[in-house]
Amino acid sequence: MTGQEYAFAVLALVGTVSAIRLVTAKNVVHAALYLVVTLSVVGGVYLLLAAEFVGWVQILIYVGAIVILFLFGLMLTRAPIGREALDNQQRGIAFLIGLGVLGGLVFLIQGAFSWSGPRLRPSVGTTAELGQSLFRQWVLPFEAVSFLLLAALIGAVVLSRRDDRP
């Protein structure tokens, strides 16, 4: 194993544990904080894979904006404490389905690539390359996404504003 793989193993372990804590937490605010850890770890994985632009976008958008949005959502609604209040009755079935999904994915992955599978040689991912690709090849989808964001923003404002007039 190389040094990068050790670093990745540590990150993956932290990320998986905090993801599991996220879905089993008894307190919604703790769940949001575990989400911060998981998202930061995923950002670290991007940086380890030399995808620097996506890594920093992950930190900025997810950790910076989306988690804050979640915390506001938690503050504006009632947040009960305890697993019975936060989980439904199908926890056992959900666990089985999650385990089945994990088993199926692991089976497929190790069938497609052997355990000592191909090594990644990160070569692309600088901001310049991403910008070239984004604005030369994918400029139309980019505009579509920006339009979608605008529509979502207006929709969120319209939905959540209190209309006192009859």
Place this chain on the structure above:
Amino acid sequence: MIRLPLVLFFSAALFSTGVYGVLARRNAVLVLMSIELMLNAVNVNLVAFSQFWHDVTGQVFALFVIAVAAAEVGIGLAIVILIYRNRETINVDEVNLLKW
């Protein structure tokens, strides 16, 4: 030089954790968090295969996924707050207005 299957296994673990969270949670905000977990797992796969094929398109698509996820969270939380204002609860199993 990270082995590709390691990254894929990490992503599979994140995704199945998200599946469990979506199915087991009844608080709508926690369901949305679990959906974010699954979207992140997909993004990890996209970036890993982008480096595998030495093609930057996968990372561009990951950026699109991040943007759409941000839009989804904004709309989702607006709907959750609206439901809370009307029904005093955000438990997804108690919001059955459209269920016959």
